[in-house]
Amino acid sequence: MEHTKLDTDLVALHRRGAWDASTALMYTIDSGFQIVAVNAAWERFIRGNQSEPLLQQRVEGANLLEAMREPWRSETEVLCRAIFDRQLPQHEAMHDYSTIDSRCILHTVITPLVNEQDEIIGAAFTSHDFTAHRALQNELSQQGEQLDVLGRELQRLQRIAVQLIADTDPTGSLHSIMQAIAEAVPRAALALLRIDQMTGDFAPQVVTLPNMLDLKTIAVVLRPLLAGLRSRPGQIDVVGYSDIGTALGLAVPRVRAVWLQPLRGREGQLLGCVVCSWPVPYRLSPLVHQLLNVYAAYAALAIENASLYAAEVVARREAERQGAVAAAGNAQLIATLRAMADSVILCDQQGRIVLANEATERLFQYTPHLLGPTITALAKQFGIAAPYDQLGLDQAILNQVMQGECEVRREDGTRTLQIEARPVRAADGMVLGAVAVVHDATEERMAVRLKEEFLSVAAHELKTPVTTLKGYAQLALKRIANLPDMEPIRRSLHTIDDQADRITRLVSQLLDVSSIHAGRLELDIARFELVEMLQEVLQAEERKTPGPALHLSGAAMAWVDADLDRIEQVVRGVVRSIRKFASEGSVVEVEVHCGRMVEVVMVEQLVSGPTEVAHVHQAAPVMTSRAEMSLGLHIMQAIVERHGGEMRIEGGNGQRLWISLTLPATHGTGRRLAAEEGADIR
Numbered sequence: 001m002e003h004t005k006l007d008t009d010l011v012a013l014h015r016r017g018a019w020d021a022s023t024a025l026m027y028t029i030d031s032g033f034q035i036v037a038v039n040a041a042w043e044r045f046i047r048g049n050q051s052e053p054l055l056q057q058r059v060e061g062a063n064l065l066e067a068m069r070e071p072w073r074s075e076t077e078v079l080c081r082a083i084f085d086r087q088l089p090q091h092e093a094m095h096d097y098s099t100i101d102s103r104c105i106l107h108t109v110i111t112p113l114v115n116e117q118d119e120i121i122g123a124a125f126t127s128h129d130f131t132a133h134r135a136l137q138n139e140l141s142q143q144g145e146q147l148d149v150l151g152r153e154l155q156r157l158q159r160i161a162v163q164l165i166a167d168t169d170p171t172g173s174l175h176s177i178m179q180a181i182a183e184a185v186p187r188a189a190l191a192l193l194r195i196d197q198m199t200g201d202f203a204p205q206v207v208t209l210p211n212m213l214d215l216k217t218i219a220v221v222l223r224p225l226l227a228g229l230r231s232r233p234g235q236i237d238v239v240g241y242s243d244i245g246t247a248l249g250l251a252v253p254r255v256r257a258v259w260l261q262p263l264r265g266r267e268g269q270l271l272g273c274v275v276c277s278w279p280v281p282y283r284l285s286p287l288v289h290q291l292l293n294v295y296a297a298y299a300a301l302a303i304e305n306a307s308l309y310a311a312e313v314v315a316r317r318e319a320e321r322q323g324a325v326a327a328a329g330n331a332q333l334i335a336t337l338r339a340m341a342d343s344v345i346l347c348d349q350q351g352r353i354v355l356a357n358e359a360t361e362r363l364f365q366y367t368p369h370l371l372g373p374t375i376t377a378l379a380k381q382f383g384i385a386a387p388y389d390q391l392g393l394d395q396a397i398l399n400q401v402m403q404g405e406c407e408v409r410r411e412d413g414t415r416t417l418q419i420e421a422r423p424v425r426a427a428d429g430m431v432l433g434a435v436a437v438v439h440d441a442t443e444e445r446m447a448v449r450l451k452e453e454f455l456s457v458a459a460h461e462l463k464t465p466v467t468t469l470k471g472y473a474q475l476a477l478k479r480i481a482n483l484p485d486m487e488p489i490r491r492s493l494h495t496i497d498d499q500a501d502r503i504t505r506l507v508s509q510l511l512d513v514s515s516i517h518a519g520r521l522e523l524d525i526a527r528f529e530l531v532e533m534l535q536e537v538l539q540a541e542e543r544k545t546p547g548p549a550l551h552l553s554g555a556a557m558a559w560v561d562a563d564l565d566r567i568e569q570v571v572r573g574v575v576r577s578i579r580k581f582a583s584e585g586s587v588v589e590v591e592v593h594c595g596r597m598v599e600v601v602m603v604e605q606l607v608s609g610p611t612e613v614a615h616v617h618q619a620a621p622v623m624t625s626r627a628e629m630s631l632g633l634h635i636m637q638a639i640v641e642r643h644g645g646e647m648r649i650e651g652g653n654g655q656r657l658w659i660s661l662t663l664p665a666t667h668g669t670g671r672r673l674a675a676e677e678g679a680d681i682r
Contacts, residue, residue: 189213194272257282392421396434470500547579554592
């Protein structure tokens, strides 16, 4: 018996240990609702629910119903009586015992207590703490709802992305984005602001929304927020106030919270912003915050795409316009080339012939197989001798300019050609090819030769009668030199003699001009001292004709290799022109400067400028005497240039006349310093 009692007590002890070790709240009542036994979890439950008065009294023997609050008291009594009456085998339910300060959710199972006689003597309560489990369920439920929201928003974003690709006008895409924001941010009044690229100011974008924001009512709030967006170029997060009354101390009708979501471009530039306002204090949740960022990125993309499309349209229209202009210009150029009487041949940088007009075929009598081959085939095709066997195109594609004349033999005879080849460059200066223009100068050269022959024959034919006329005039002057009352006749004879000299000069000038144009102006080159020659000419002119005094200054000696007679002709002509039109009492200064070039400068203040001075820049005057002087200046300039020098004239027409002659200087060695070595001067 003792052994059996010991085993029973041991089992009871183990049961009690297991009872107290359970984390579940366990207690039993009799049929009169008196608490019979509780486990150790009872104390933890009471302390967690701040039921300290229950700890101050004995639990066993206390009435359960008196310890419970409504509505659980009535519910527990009804359930227990149904179990006692065997109307309910057991009861299982979830009960929320949360208070303002704590949260408590229990899963309770009520089962009947049956003795060995199968009598129900009470009930057992087993309650598991489901507070953490329910919190986890709620969190999972919220996350599920957020996932549902994100799923819907992702589908919406996909539709918006497709719309962004298809739309060239951002209005439709922006409207869809603002509708999505309106659904993501309930109760918010919305507005979309875009920056005017011309003025840099914010301007409202016209979109239709069910709850449009009146920007005027929150202007006082928007100004500092917009200024803040401008001052922070990298700002991409929302800015604003959850309660403008607390933050700013403002009272705005129907507005308590304002948030601005900036719209940034790909390079961070501010394109605009989305304005959200609420009539109550509002703080953005993380999900709404993320959604606003995503929709803002889409809105910025829509605005940028529209700007890019507009720029692309403008660029395409400009390209089409330029293409049309280029096509018209190309057609006009081709028509012009076809209508040109001169031959035009164009090659690329590799020397392939890409264009030849119809005049080329007529001039060279070639077959249409010319296009395509390289310029090296031109020598065989045209039979032109070097260096123009390739019409100068071989040098032009090397960025050189070729000009000259050559001859080509044809079935109808030899033709004289003037060739000019130049490189064709791009805007950056790169050589793209070359073009050669060939002019048939055969008839022109023939006309020039005929003119020269006529001038030569006419000059020689005029010399004989003019010489005879001059001789008779001088003979008559000698015979009447001592006869009285012959002054009128003497003046007439002097006039005849002067005009004969003038005709002789004109004939000589005509011959010089003819030689110049024909390139046959002969020069007798010899070394002489220029200053000495100037002294002789100036002294002779002062003795021969009245006029301003001539003063020579500057270098004491200047050696030149030149034609003495021709240079003396030039100096004499210039001095006579200046003195003839000089004002009374003036002085003509002649200065000599010697360096690499010998420069002779003649200066005088004029009353009225000589007409021949302007001949260098304009057509010859009509009057015979002035035409003669213009012709003389033309010859003088050609003589100086033929020597490798330069003649410059400034002033005239009542201003101070300045005439400069420059010639290449030589030293005692006889080497020319500024003229080209070995020049063929005849």
